[in-house]
Amino acid sequence: MNAPDRIADAVTNHSRIVIVVLLLLTAAVGVGMPMVDQSSSLDQFESESQEAQALERIQGNSDDGTDPYFATEGEENTTSVQVIVRGDGDNVLARESLVSSLEFQQELRNDESINSTLAENRSITGVENLVAFTAISGNLAEREAVLETGLNDTLELQREYLNQTAAGDEQAAAETEAEINATIEQTAESAALGDERAAEYEELVQQAREVESGRWEIEQETDNYEASEEYRNLTATLEQLRLGATTGIFEAEYTQLQEGTVPLEDQLEALESLDDEEYERVVQQTLSDGDGQENVALALMPSSYEPGSTEAETRMTSVTQSTQSDAAGGGMGGGAVSDRIVESQLDIRDLANAQDEDYIVFGGGIITDEIDRSMGDSLAIVGPFALLFVVVALLIAYRDLIDIVLGVVGIVAVLVWTFGFMGWADIAFNQMFVAVPVLLIGLSIDYAIHVFMRHREQREEDGQAGSVRGSMKVALAGVGAALIWVTATTVIGFLSNLVSPIGPIREFGIVSSVGIVAALIIFGALIPAMKVELDEFLESRGYDRRKRAFGTGGGRFSEVLTVGSTAARKAPLVVLALVLLLSIGGAYGATQVDTSFQEEDFLAESPPAWTDNLPGGMSPGEYQAKDDLDFVNQHFQREDSQAQILVESDGGGVDDPELLEQMNRTRDEAAASDVVYTMANGEADVQGPLSTMESVAAQNESFNESFRAADTDGDGVPDENVSALYDQLLEVDEEAASQVLHRTDDGEYDATRMIVGIDGGASAADTTSEMRTFADDVEDGSDGRWSAIATGDPVVSHIVEQDLLDTVLESLMITLVAVFVFLSVAYWATGDSAALGAVTLLPVAFTVSWILGTMYLIGMPFNVLTGMITSLTIGLGVAYSIHVSDRYTLELERQGNVWSALRTTVTGTGGALLGSAATTVGGFGTLAFAILPALRQFGIITGLTITYAFLASVIVLPSLLVLWTRYLGPDVSFDGPGAASPAAASDGGTPAETDASDTNGGSDE
Incomplete structure (x- = not known):
């Protein structure tokens, strides 16, 4: 007895134990479901690229507490x-x-x-604030001018008073003193100082009068009084008092203006x-x-x-x-x-x-909210639609309420296992995992239909003498190998995502694989055991549980399903030629598919009008972030739309005059670039150490003198004493300087940067290309003294796009090779030709080219969801192909005639595949109603993928199987048009052998 036979025997003979054990295991795994967190952050898709690491050095890494450079x-x-x-x-x-x-x-x-x-x-800075600041500053300047004038008038009157006193004109001196007091009072009133500051102003003016008196006395006593140290000290003191009595009076207001x-x-x-x-x-x-x-x-x-x-x-x-x-x-x-x-x-x-x-x-908070809400609203709309479609499809395929309920119970159990595993493994639910439930529902239905339809076929073959338990044993043994192979190849397809440098894609592959294995366990053991118990219980009470398998027994569906076998009989080479031409066209389109990693992929547009009629629980909310984003990109520079060039010292420091000169040339090049944002004044938004020094020099006279002195050749770029100039820059305006310079604790400048504002319409690819050119220009001529790397959010996003594309290509090649090896070994080990593995896989390769070509034709890019399409195509496509190839070899051995075996395959297994494909397409197709754009795209392209995979398995694969049988397969008959045998024995034995199959579990598949 082989492995499938032993498993089938254990499940059917110990069904109650199987049910109890698996239900307890489901409950234990399900405990992890509440532990699943949700994350909509796009940062999690970033890989450990050099550009991302450079951005971490710029911004600091909160995970390890690393301080930022700037x-x-x-x-x-x-x-x-x-x-x-x-x-x-x-x-x-x-x-x-x-x-x-x-x-x-x-x-x-x-x-x-x-x-x-x-x-x-x-915290809040707008044009309204800056206009108000200008008005306040102008008002302060006017009031300060009043104080200046008043002080000057007072000091002039003070000298007149001193001269009058020296001349002994006491009456005139008294009148002048009164005029001085009136001037002080009138000045304070005109400047609207208020009582407290008027008193402060008066005190400072009185001190200035005393100092002025001291200066007057020295002037009277000394001819060369300007050379007197005492006179110079008094003059300096007077200037300090003058400053205090004018600008100093409004120090609080000026501080508020400076600090905003x-x-x-x-x-x-x-x-x-x-x-x-x-x-x-x-x-x-x-x-x-x-x-x-x-x-x-x-x-x-x-x-x-x-x-x-x-x-x-x-x-x-x-x-x-x-x-x-x-x-x-x-x-x-x-x-x-x-x-x-x-x-x-x-x-x-x-x-x-x-x-x-x-x-x-x-x-960012509004974007996060809309992405989260669109995910929830999408599931609220898609969930009921998908459930309704699946139930309707299962009603058509099963025509039995109990089988439908069992299928739904199995689906729920698979989802519990999957999300429970996510909780225990601490894997957060992100945008990609929205596709996981629909994926698993589709695969679960596929498994359920094959088990149930095989069971029905076997019960029909066994007739009245058969039993529920015996038929299920034969059905599981017959379909078991195919289910195991399907699971293995599908898991290989999704685990190929482990090569991706993007964490969520790796997690998606792991979680999907766990869910697929869970589907095999649930629908290969739990649901068959439950069906055995329920059917036996009902039949023991007089209810006949025998049902006809979907697609068998003739009729319209049977005729449609025989199209592939008819074409294989009449013109297999023509079919293959047409498919090759179509696949070549698809392969060309595949090379033209774009890659996208943008916020727009996850921002919902305003829901369509038909959603207004949905019930309250399904009705979506309002979405405006996408339109707002378009407006911002059109008119302003987004806060996060900045690229950067990080320059780091490789031993010589970044305070090198040659580096400053090189960065200035690069700034000029950036100003002429189409990807760089142009501000309202017509200047490119490029900030670096030179532009920072220019700005500070325009506002600080002392630094301006040092800045000009360091520029010995007059080209506007300092060429000596750069380190000392940087030191002074940090002293004068640390906030501005620290944005573009990093100084170590030892006082060395080891890093600087250029910050480049990016136009909202520039693509990440164009931005990255330009920024890398700029970085190369900065590094040119460094002789190893410094290195430059392009980074920033747009550059890192482009790296993610490239990683997505690399993931698509690498996982595709790995999956194709791994599945080919697996199928070849598996078919060889079970007695068939190893070449059958290539034949089974070939329609899947065709399907991949078709779907990628379709993506190109409809303008759909690879993103974090559609980037999974190759894994999904191979995973689902190979499942369909395996079922057809496996059933064909089984029937070929049983019936000995190619055309009869092929017709039985496409009507029996083909019918099950049609039911599975219809429900899976319907499940994924409902994603087209999703609010989340990326999810909508994923639903559309996945529905097409499943359709292509089904057509390839029932139309293309029969022709390939006929050619394989003719040249590499067993020696069988090609006589006659062929017809399905009166009863399709699922176990592969002859009708006379089916009685014995109840004890031996049927022959191998």
Whole structure:
């Protein structure tokens, strides 16, 4: 007795023990289901590429606590939200619009759930804030000028007072003293200082008067008084007092402006206090092309904005949130975002939607929410549709309620095993695993139909003398080998994904393989044992449980299924030639299929109108992130759309003048690139150590002097004392310097970077190509002193795209080779020709070319779901082919005639395959109704894959089997057109032998 016979005997003779053991095992594995976490982060698809590792060095690795190279304090623990106001024909730079935005900011800060997430400094920065800052700064400058004038007048009067006193004109001196006091009082009033600061100003002025008196006395007593050290000291003291009595009076306000912490009430007052002419001037000043604050403002305007214009159709406000208290922080590039951030960003959007103006709120939390909701809504829609279709299909195939219930119970058990394993193995549920339930449902139905239909065929063959248990034993023994082979080859197909560098793809292969093995155990043991017990129980009470197998007994379905056998009999070479031509065309298309790894793949569009009529539990929510993303890409630079060139020292330090010169040339090249984002002022968004020094030099005179002194040849690039210049840059503006320079504890500069803003319409492939060219240019001529690598989110995304494509190709080759070897050895070991393995696999290879060619024709790219299509095609396709080849060799041995064996195969096994294919196509086809775009694509292409696999197995494979039999197969008859035998003995024995089969389990398949 061989292995399938022993297993069949154990299952049928000890059915109750099998049921108890497997139900207990199902319960034990199922305990792991609640432990399954969910993750929608795209970061998990990143591999350990050099580019990804470089990005980790830039940003720091939270897993091992590695500090970032460049991020300023707290920067690595923040995420940004882009709040964009659209004018819809109105001017968003009008005073009413900016005031409305400031009032909206007040609402954000008054909402505790939002305010608690905001970063400490500059948490909200918009054009409205910067215009208000300009107005406040201008007001402070005017008030400061009043103080300056008042102080100068006071000091002039002080000298007049001293001269009058020296001349003994006491009355004039008294009048001058009164005028001095009046000037001080009037100046404080004109500058609107208030009582406290007026007193401070008066005290400083009085001190200045005393110092001025000291200077006057020295001037009277010394001819060369300017050379006097005492006089110089008094002059220096006077300048300090002058500074304190003017700028120093408003130190708090200037600090607030510098830190961006001016109270919103003051900002509103500043805007509302301006007259129309002043307001226009302030807006122009804020948004004019220039250095410093103006550049910040222009970065918040659309790329089409004309600098200095007082009219615009859209503008942006950036909201920075702290993720420091979260278990996992993230940004808009698909990183893990905590529930706290997600909820706060949804609250921001709710408040924005309640405003009179039209707002777009775009952030990582909103993207995460929409991806998660679209996954849930997709399953809510697809699940009932898939279940309904499967039930209808099973009703047609089974025509028996008990068999349908058993099939559904088996499917549930398989899913419990699969998701229970995920929980125990700590594998998170991500976008890819949405396909797992549908995949396993399809395979489970396939297994169930073959077991049940074989059992029905055997019961019909056994007649009234047969028994439920005996027929099931023969059916399991007959179909068992095929099921084991199908399981093995399908598992090989999915385990080939272990070669992928992408973690979720490897996990997908493992989980799918576990589910497939679970399907074999459940439908090869548990469900047959339950069916034996139920059928025996019912028949013992007079219920006849014998049913005709689907596709047998003649009729329309039988005639349709014989198309392949008829073509194989009449023109097998013609069939093969046509298939080869079609496959060559498909292979060419396969080379043209694009690869995609973008957020757009996972962002749902607005649900179609027909979903409005769905019941409440199935009705999807509203989705707007995709449209918002398109708007952001069209008008602004996304917060996460930045590429970088990381330059690291290989021993000599990055404070090399030649490196600075090389980076300057690369900056000029980047400015001319189509993939680089062009800001409203027409300049490319490229930041590096040189641009940072230029910006700081424009605002700090001391650094400007050092910067110019280091540029000895006048080309704008320092060529000496670069290390000292970097030291001074860190002292003057550490925040700006630390974004592009990394200094070790020993004071050496070991890394720098260029940050390149990428245009929203640029592809990841084009971006990566350009950035790698720039990196090569930076490294050119380094002589090993430094190295440069292109990185950043767009580059890492392209690496994932390449990894996806590599996974498709590598898993395809590995699967084809491994399945070919397995089938060849398996057929040889069971007494058939090893060449039958190649014949069985060939239709699957055809199917792969057809499906990839179809993807090219309909413009469907490889993504994290459709990238699995080759594994799925081979896994399902080889299952269909094995069933046909296995049944054909069995019937060939039994009947001895090629045409009779072929007709029996395509009507018997072909009927089971048709039922299986129909239910699986229906299950996967319902994914076309999914809200999640990637899932919808996966459903469509998988439905086509199963259709192709079925057609290849019942139309193409019969011709291949006929040719194999003619040239390499056993010596059998080719006489006559052939007809199915009166009764198809599933065990492969002759009708006379079927009685004995109840004891020996049937012959091998």
